[in-house]
Amino acid sequence: MSERKVAVEPADLARQWPLPAKEQVHQELKRALEGCRRKMVVLDDDPTGVQTVHGLYVYTDWERETLLQGLRSEQPMFFVLTNSRGFTAEETERAHQEIGKNLAWAAREAGQPFVLISRGDSTLRGHYPLETETLRQTLERELETCYDGEIIMPYFQEGGRLTIGDVHYVKMGEQLVPAGMTEFAKDTTFAYTSSDLKDWCQERTGGRYRAEEMVSISLEELRDLDYPGITRKLMGVSGFQKVVVNAADDLDVEVFVTALMAALNQGKQFLYRCAAGLVRVMGGVEHRPLLGxxxxxxxxxxxxxxxxxxxxxxxxxxxxxxxxxxxxxxxxxxxxxxxxxxxxxxxxxxxxxxxxxxxxxxxxxxxxxxxxxxxxxxxxxxxxxxxxxxxxxxxxxxxxxxxxxxxxxxxxxxxxxxxxxxxxxxxxxxxxxxxxxxxxxxxxxxxxxxxxxxxxxxxxxxxxxxxxxxxxxxxxxxx
Missing domain, CATH: 3.40.980.20 (Four-carbon acid sugar kinase, nucleotide binding domain)
Incomplete structure (x- = not known):
């Protein structure tokens, strides 16, 4: 699917990529998350990242004791509001170095393994790759660990942000328009041109990561329930390689997370740059009715x-x-x-x-x-x-x-x-x-x-x- 195609009809999705059985996907995800001992820590660059969850806490500072409290809590996930979308690049780097150091200390103190998620804008604005690069360098130094790759998944169904054929789309009325062709791409601070997420990563990293070297998880694989094939792809990731994950429905996210958990259980380590769609599924949060x-x-x-x-x-x-x-x-x-x-x-x-x-x-x-x-x-x-x-x-x-x-x-x-x-x-x-x-x-x-x-x-x-x-x-x- 080409970025030059201005719009995709939502009806095309159901025809070309039929969804799998919902209950089967739910049960596989539930089994995968039941054995997870890792605490999900979500860094939120503005307060909107909790737009798919409920019953979880948000902290507005990243002091050592705050992070320790979050890691020791009984909840599977907690949020830290960084507000870094309102920071300069220098302020962002400094804040994420501090977060990395304090989180490493808190994890050692609590004896608690964690998964660190950088929740960013579903229309691709924000300090990327600065935030995840800074976190990677800091945590690898502080914890003597190694991150194999970075998951890129800006899917957010409630906002009409879907990724199809590696191209990220924004729903406008009844059409899906490539993100690079929207007003969001012309942001005064975080402008970009590419809608294909591989090209976008290459653009934002200044060519340090090449599009042709990135891994893609396709809608075909997700909707065919190819759990072993997706896990094998993730097991082959190294050198902080970028993994672009397509998604046009919450079920796509659930299938991916099930395969991801299998890779994590075999020792793979990833950082995540995503929107709120992945966050909800990683935290095992069920949907609830709207508040009145x-x-x-x-x-x-x-x-x-x-x-x-x-x-x-x-x-x-x-x-x-x-x-x-x-x-x-x-x-x-x-x-x-x-x-x-x-x-x-x-x-x-x-x-x-x-x-x-x-x-x-x-x-x-x-x-x-x-x-x-x-x-x-x-x-x-x-x-x-x-x-x-x-x-x-x-x-x-x-x-x-x-x-x-x-x-x-x-x-x-x-x-x-x-x-x-x-x-x-x-x-x-x-x-x-x-x-x-x-x-x-x-x-x-x-x-x-x-x-x-x-x-x-x-x-x-x-x-x-x-x-x-x-x-x-x-x-x-x-x-």
Whole structure:
């Protein structure tokens, strides 16, 4: 399947690659995971990676004792929010060196083997390969181990991110469009051109890993239930070779993980760069129904809610417009991002917006605070400079939450950097329980006792997820 083919019809999938029997696949996976003693540690580059799981904890720091607590917990998996998508390359490298060292210490202290997963964006943005390369070097040095390969699997069904014939697709309406032909590939910080994941890996690694030397796990192998053949491929991986895994359904992931467990049990070691689809299956997490009003809104709280929108992708802007047009009882407050270009401008704008949001919430209405929609750039050459500007604006925007003197009845944050800043900087969350999802791919944290608003259901809405109506539907349920 060629990247030059602009779209794939979803109906083609069922015709060309029929799915295997669901119950058989489930039982094979269950048997494979039952014998797994490894703790699954997920590093999440923004808070949206928990968008397929529930009943697991997220930690917002990577201190030694925090990681030790996670490794000693009874749960099979825990998340560490790094927020590294909002870091510069230098900050990212430094953070992942520290994470590697602290995790190695904690693993020795706990006597607990682990699998380390780097959960990144399902539309291929982020500090790749820097994060996994840094982790590999640090852990191999600290633990005197050797990683044979790296699993590349950005599949995320809830967001319409499928990999077919090694080409990664983004669902847009009823079409699947190669990721390299979407707006996400033109990101001001993490731009790329390739949609074929082998070519993408070669592009992102500067040619250090060649596409023709990478291993591919095809849909044919997965849907034929070729467990021995897939395991043999994984057993042949060495030299941190890249393994591209195709997937267009959760059953594909389950088949792959079953074969993967067989390879791990025979001594193979891998790092993982993936989206949320692989995470759920690796953790053995079952699907659960979407959360409703009773679980998402404070009971008996007369105050209004708060929606904070920072993401600038086209989908977010469309969802914001649909929300403002479609729900009564809202007050829109535009945070002028252009104020960042003036000395002291962000501080003044934060004060203005904070005062108005507080008035609205106290009056029992819902405030929708959003950044002006123009994407600002300070440099055509420096991705780090553009990222730094985005982070400054996001922190001023989320400072509106820090300034609140009364508890809103609910909080929704839209966008990866925005939701991280709201959770960590504004709400002061150190440890949160993942309750589930408010909509497919839209996770919900229950904030910890240490946070600004303990026990609140905090709704984290990724910028690139959902239909045009999804944000409207969630807020309409809550107001």
């Amino acid at each position: 009003r009773a679980e998402l809104r404070d009971r008996d709280n007369p105050n209004g809610g708060l929606v904070v929108v920072g993401s600038h992708v086209k989908k977010t802007s469309q969802q914001l417009e649909c929300l403002l047009d479609g729900v009564d009882g809202l007050e829109e407050i535009c945070f002028q991002a252009e104020s960042a270009l003036q000395p002291g401008g962000l501080e003044e704008e934060r004060a203005r917006v904070s005062a108005r949001a507080q008035q609205v919430i106290r009056a029992g209405r819902t405030a929708v605070v959003y950044t002006s929609r123009q994407v600002l750039r300070v440099s055509q050459e420096s991705a780090d400079a553009n990222l730094e500007l985005s982070v400054r604006i996001s922190r001023a925007l989320t400072g509106v939450v820090s300034d609140l003197r009364e508890r809103p009845s609910f909080i929704v944050a839209k966008g990866g950097i925005t939701s991280s800043d709201v959770g960590i900087q504004a709400l002061g969350v150190k440890k949160a329980l993942v309750l589930g999802q408010a909509a497919p791919g839209v996770p919900v944290w229950k904030t910890g006792e240490e946070s600004r608003f303990p026990g609140m259901s905090y709704i984290i809405f990724p910028g690139n997820v959902g239909e045009v109506t999804t944000l409207r539907d969630i807020v309409h349920e809550l107001v």
